[in-house]
Amino acid sequence: MAMAVPGSDRFSSRPVDPATLAASLPGSLPVHTVTQEQIDALDPLTYEVVRHRLWSVTDEMGEALKRMSGSPIVTDANDFDFAVSDELGQEVQVGLYNTMLVGAVDLAIYWTLQHRASNPGIAEGDMFLCNDPWVGGGLHQNDAMVYQPVFADGKLFGWTSAIAHQPDLGGVGLGSFSPAAQDVFSESLPTPPTKVVRDGLLQDDVADMWVRRSRVPLMIGLDLRAKVGANTVGRDRLLAVIAQYGADTVKAVMKRMMTDAESRLRGKLRGLPNGTWRATGYQDQSHTGDRNLHKITVAMSKDDDHLTIDFTGTDPQTGVINCTYAGMRGGVMLALLPLLASDIPWSAGGLMRCFDLVAEEGTINNASFPAAVSRGPIGPAWLTGNLVAECLSQMLDRAPEPGMHVQATCCGTWDTAVIAGLDERGPVPNPFLSIMMDPMAGGYGAQPEADGMDTGGLFCIPMGRVPDVEMTEFLYPVLALWRREEPDSGGPGRRRGGVSASMAITPHGTSFPIGLVLASAGKAVSQNNGLAGGYPGNTGVERIARGSDLSAVLADGRLPADLDEIGGEQETCPCYGETYVAPGEVFTMFWQGGGGYGDPLTRDPEDVARDVRELKVGAENAPAAYGVVLDGGGAPDLAATERLRGEMRDARRSRGASGDGQRATVDVSRGRRLDDNLVAVGAGADQQVACRHCATLLGTGTEGALDLVRHEGPATDAGPQIAPDADFYVDQAVQFRQYCCPGCFTAISTAVVPADHVDDITRASRVLADAGR
Numbered sequence: 001m002a003m004a005v006p007g008s009d010r011f012s013s014r015p016v017d018p019a020t021l022a023a024s025l026p027g028s029l030p031v032h033t034v035t036q037e038q039i040d041a042l043d044p045l046t047y048e049v050v051r052h053r054l055w056s057v058t059d060e061m062g063e064a065l066k067r068m069s070g071s072p073i074v075t076d077a078n079d080f081d082f083a084v085s086d087e088l089g090q091e092v093q094v095g096l097y098n099t100m101l102v103g104a105v106d107l108a109i110y111w112t113l114q115h116r117a118s119n120p121g122i123a124e125g126d127m128f129l130c131n132d133p134w135v136g137g138g139l140h141q142n143d144a145m146v147y148q149p150v151f152a153d154g155k156l157f158g159w160t161s162a163i164a165h166q167p168d169l170g171g172v173g174l175g176s177f178s179p180a181a182q183d184v185f186s187e188s189l190p191t192p193p194t195k196v197v198r199d200g201l202l203q204d205d206v207a208d209m210w211v212r213r214s215r216v217p218l219m220i221g222l223d224l225r226a227k228v229g230a231n232t233v234g235r236d237r238l239l240a241v242i243a244q245y246g247a248d249t250v251k252a253v254m255k256r257m258m259t260d261a262e263s264r265l266r267g268k269l270r271g272l273p274n275g276t277w278r279a280t281g282y283q284d285q286s287h288t289g290d291r292n293l294h295k296i297t298v299a300m301s302k303d304d305d306h307l308t309i310d311f312t313g314t315d316p317q318t319g320v321i322n323c324t325y326a327g328m329r330g331g332v333m334l335a336l337l338p339l340l341a342s343d344i345p346w347s348a349g350g351l352m353r354c355f356d357l358v359a360e361e362g363t364i365n366n367a368s369f370p371a372a373v374s375r376g377p378i379g380p381a382w383l384t385g386n387l388v389a390e391c392l393s394q395m396l397d398r399a400p401e402p403g404m405h406v407q408a409t410c411c412g413t414w415d416t417a418v419i420a421g422l423d424e425r426g427p428v429p430n431p432f433l434s435i436m437m438d439p440m441a442g443g444y445g446a447q448p449e450a451d452g453m454d455t456g457g458l459f460c461i462p463m464g465r466v467p468d469v470e471m472t473e474f475l476y477p478v479l480a481l482w483r484r485e486e487p488d489s490g491g492p493g494r495r496r497g498g499v500s501a502s503m504a505i506t507p508h509g510t511s512f513p514i515g516l517v518l519a520s521a522g523k524a525v526s527q528n529n530g531l532a533g534g535y536p537g538n539t540g541v542e543r544i545a546r547g548s549d550l551s552a553v554l555a556d557g558r559l560p561a562d563l564d565e566i567g568g569e570q571e572t573c574p575c576y577g578e579t580y581v582a583p584g585e586v587f588t589m590f591w592q593g594g595g596g597y598g599d600p601l602t603r604d605p606e607d608v609a610r611d612v613r614e615l616k617v618g619a620e621n622a623p624a625a626y627g628v629v630l631d632g633g634g635a636p637d638l639a640a641t642e643r644l645r646g647e648m649r650d651a652r653r654s655r656g657a658s659g660d661g662q663r664a665t666v667d668v669s670r671g672r673r674l675d676d677n678l679v680a681v682g683a684g685a686d687q688q689v690a691c692r693h694c695a696t697l698l699g700t701g702t703e704g705a706l707d708l709v710r711h712e713g714p715a716t717d718a719g720p721q722i723a724p725d726a727d728f729y730v731d732q733a734v735q736f737r738q739y740c741c742p743g744c745f746t747a748i749s750t751a752v753v754p755a756d757h758v759d760d761i762t763r764a765s766r767v768l769a770d771a772g773r
Contacts (some may be wrong), residue, residue, distance in 0.1 A: 008369035013111040032155035068226035076467040080164035090349030103330030107136025127197035133196040139377035141188035141328040146227035161233035170213035175418030179576035181372035237388040258350030266305035268410035277391040286319025300391035307355040322367035323376035331384030378414035408595030410459040411442025412528030418517040426510040443498030443593030452498030452594035477509030493534030493596020500593035513580040524726035531745035532676035534596030538721030543572040605636035652745040666690035696743030
């Protein structure tokens with residue numbers, strides 16, 4: 001852990017009470033606000049019209065940025081977001097783009113109001129630039145935000161903001177990723193809020209300072225101007241709404257939007273069971289040369305209409321796998337928006353009033369300066385979101401009304417690959433740098449009544465897109481050999497997780513090796529967990545074929561579909577590292593699919609047959625994963641399937657003595673659903689938990705262990721796309737762990753975890769423990 005830097009605490013932004021913030025502002029900055037009576041006086045029609053007008057402001061800002069930006073990160077992948085905020089920075093309306101950024105935008109505005117209002121001042125025609133993840137706005141330095149105050153009648157009325165990931169802002173590593181970094185001083189320089197536009201004029205000195213740090217200054221300069229332009233569009237559209245309806249009416253709508261979002265979410269929470277749910281996940285390696293696993297753990301408690309999300313017990317900050325408070329908060333919003341607020345307008349300022357965060361300072365997902373945080377949003381913040389989503393889905397699975405948004409973990413994490421080199425295709429060689437955005441095509445997690453979407457995108461970017469392969473080849477000197485969905489990458493379950501994909505590229509149009517920076521997790525330990533006995537999706541892997549025969553294969557008119565077809569030596573890439581791909585060599589990425597839901601032995605055989613026909617499941621894996629036997633025509637042989645599934649349950653029975661003897665049963669017809677497999681009858685000390693399938697009594701009371709059969713085996717028991725060589729990445733032993741009902745041997749919980757992983761045994765969280773423990 002890097003030593004603390006005195007004075008750095010000035011830049012740590014946290015949520016602030018609006019009344020306290022308003023009272024602290026200098027008299028030179030008058031703010032516009034409204035009374036509760038004005039809010040209550042809004043008529044419903046005006047409210048809905050103005051609310052939708054404000055929503056359209058963020059949409060127009062997004063379109064403006066995409067039209068002006070030259071970065072495929074923006075134009076192709078939609079990795080950006082926007083917000084319209086009130087005078088104090090509370091987010092009134094956010095865009096449907098990178099939702100993790102929602103947890104950071106307001107923090108930067110709070111900080112700006114606290115530290116820039118007097119000097120250099122906040123005035124009409126100003127815009128600020130920030131990429132300091134401790135201040136907020138973004139989750140790491142590559143997330144650069146431009147934001148502006150909007151004035152009405154001489155008073156600060158609100159804020160607009162535009163934020164996007166930048167391909168490179170300097171630092172030791174290509175793309176500002178330094179896999180060996182031990183502190184932030186090896187990365188891009190964090191820039192606290194700086195006035196980049198003054199009186200409507202872009203400040204050349206600040207703009208020059210900004211682009212000078214980058215390996216691709218022209219692109220960074222264009223993106224800076226694109227964000228300035230998007231904010232200009234936002235201001236003009238917002239002022240047009242004010243001109244039509246009046247400042248007081250528009251502000252009353254903004255305040256009402258946040259209050260309505262808060263009240264609707266609180267109402268939803270009141271209808272859900274109280275309790276505490278827990279989840280733990282791991283990051284493979286922390287930096288180049290590290291061979292350890294690093295833990296994030298969460299306990300989410302729900303009491304009436306409020307959530308408390310507690311990360312106590314998370315490992316200390318280390319290497320490059322850290323995020324700041326903004327990243328942790330962004331991870332929470334990644335999960336909360338789609339799972340709890342999918343039917344609520346995303347007025348984030350109101351939604352964020354419904355939860356509290358508890359986290360120790362100096363940990364992986366609440367790192368103190370000067371921790372390295374280049375992997376922040378796509379490492380610890382993402383895993384934080386996965387774990388919170390797991391807790392939320394467990395809670396929602398117990399909801400008394402059906403149709404709640406229960407979902408196994410989606411694609412787990414983002415596989416980062418930065419390529420850079422010299423493009424020799426034109427009359428003058430030009431340097432290039434890009435982040436491979438193809439892992440946008442991740443697999444979604446399964447739901448109780450639906451399979452996960454295959455290559456459906458990323459959970460955190462609802463409007464994300466996978467880049468066009470031909471555009472990638474047009475922009476950069478690479479040839480794509482394939483990009484395809486991969487069978488068996490979705491986690492097996494009663495509902496299958498969405499499959500992921502892989503791609504392969506080789507240098508084409510350059511005689512020089514292409515530099516490659518890699519940073520990813522989910523290679524040794526799964527980060528795309530299943531639910532209710534569903535299996536995790538695949539683990540990720542990257543490989544390079546050295547000394548291949550690719551040139552001969554292409555000259556023969558064949559396009560290879562596998563590394564084995566081109567020969568040479570296959571080099572497996574570590575989680576973190578810097579390397580190269582020379583002409584004639586091939587780099588492959590295989591990213592992660594979604595987790596499954598429910599025991600795969602309960603999946604409809606017809607669904608498995610369809611999966612095999614559509615190449616979602618390999619024919620050889622249908623019996624191994626689902627116990628389904630297909631006849632010569634590809635249809636399920638139901639009699640053979642029933643026999644095989646019986647044999648597979650017998651194999652589960654042989655794993656532990658806890659399945660022996662007569663078991664008590666419970667009348668499950670009177671039970672409350674806990675998940676796909678469990679029901680609870682009664683309450684308090686008299687509560688009985690039983691298997692929904694065979695009515696076997698598994699436990700009593702509200703706390704304590706359930707009586708289950710535990711199995712531990714090699715990680716590959718989870719499926720053919722699970723890394724067989726986890727010891728290549730980490731020193732800790734990794735295993736497949738499964739708990740089954742001792743009556744019918746239905747899988748209750750399934751995971752790939754470190755051998756020393758401790759399962760939570762509390763009934764409230766329903767993470768189920770070894771009966772013999």
